[in-house]
Amino acid sequence: xxxxxxxxxxxxxxxxxxxxxxxxxxxxxxxxxxxxxxxxxxxxxxxxxxxxxxxxxxxxxxxxxxxxxxxxxxxxxxxxxxxxxxxxxxxxxxxxxxxxxxxxxxxxxxxxxxxxxxxxxxxxxxxxxxxxxxxxxxxxxxxxxxxxxxxxxxxxxxxxxxxxxxxxxxxxxxxxxxxxxxxxxxxxxxxxxxxxxxxxxxxxxxxxxxxxxxxxxxxxxxxxxxxxxxxxxxxxxxxxxxxxxxxxxxxxxxxxxxxxxxxxxxxxxxxxxxxxxxxxxxxxxxxxxxxx
Numbered sequence: 001x002x003x004x005x006x007x008x009x010x011x012x013x014x015x016x017x018x019x020x021x022x023x024x025x026x027x028x029x030x031x032x033x034x035x036x037x038x039x040x041x042x043x044x045x046x047x048x049x050x051x052x053x054x055x056x057x058x059x060x061x062x063x064x065x066x067x068x069x070x071x072x073x074x075x076x077x078x079x080x081x082x083x084x085x086x087x088x089x090x091x092x093x094x095x096x097x098x099x100x101x102x103x104x105x106x107x108x109x110x111x112x113x114x115x116x117x118x119x120x121x122x123x124x125x126x127x128x129x130x131x132x133x134x135x136x137x138x139x140x141x142x143x144x145x146x147x148x149x150x151x152x153x154x155x156x157x158x159x160x161x162x163x164x165x166x167x168x169x170x171x172x173x174x175x176x177x178x179x180x181x182x183x184x185x186x187x188x189x190x191x192x193x194x195x196x197x198x199x200x201x202x203x204x205x206x207x208x209x210x211x212x213x214x215x216x217x218x219x220x221x222x223x224x225x226x227x228x229x230x231x232x233x234x235x236x237x238x239x240x241x242x243x244x245x246x247x248x249x250x251x252x253x254x255x256x257x258x259x260x261x262x263x264x265x266x267x268x269x270x271x272x273x274x275x276x277x278x279x280x281x282x283x284x285x286x287x288x289x290x291x292x
């Protein structure tokens with residue numbers, strides 16, 4: 001049994017390392033194929049790194065590679081992640097940032113198009129998919145992700161929405177320094193990136209589940225064997241058509257957990273009526289597992 005658990009942990013870490021490589025590659029493609037050729041500024045610390053790199057080159061004639069600037073800016077945020085989000089989370093974040101800087105450096109800048117709208121949309125979509133994929137695998141792409149995750153734990157707001165708020169300052173600075181037209185194109189890119197992050201990273205989307213069943217205890221046992229979720233029971237409900245006694249169960253879970261709910265219902269009561277309300281807001285305690 002111990003060997004099986006050890007093997008599962010190794011597979012989990014291998015999966016996360018693979019996710020780090022996927023994000024690094026996607027970020028390298030987004031920067032070198034779309035952001036840099038189109039003068040589009042990315043979200044978060046990535047965008048700050050772009051601004052500092054270009055500003056230092058224009059003002060002082062000093063060219064510092066974007067990959068190095070990006071890595072240096074993330075170093076203080078490693079401490080925040082270490083204290084607020086977990087040590088193993090931070091270690092994998094460091095690995096992710098290292099791979100990202102590596103791919104940005106080795107992938108050559110290639111101009112597929114100079115149309116800033118195309119660069120903004122496709123660059124933002126690729127970056128958003130990468131960010132969402134890392135978060136879904138219990139990782140962080142560093143920078144603003146660390147800040148956004150910390151705030152989300154306190155407020156319940158979505159990662160993409162938090163990022164859009166912070167990035168307003170970044171695009172204003174970029175517009176002021178390098179031209180206001182780039183502010184609007186970068187805003188479009190950041191919006192697309194935030195929405196794609198929310199599409200891929202479904203652990204933050206909460207749903208209210210209502211279950212009408214004749215087998216409440218079987219359903220509860222099946223759900224709670226798979227998920228750590230509280231369930232409220234309403235007894236003595238009655239069907240209007242046949243007037244048979246029923247029980248109503250209420251619970252809240254994330255969209256990410258929906259497949260486990262479906263499996264639990266098929267196992268315990270396939271004939272139960274299940275209603276799902278999407279994107280509900282929660283007041284009070286809602287259990288969220290640690291990133292690791």
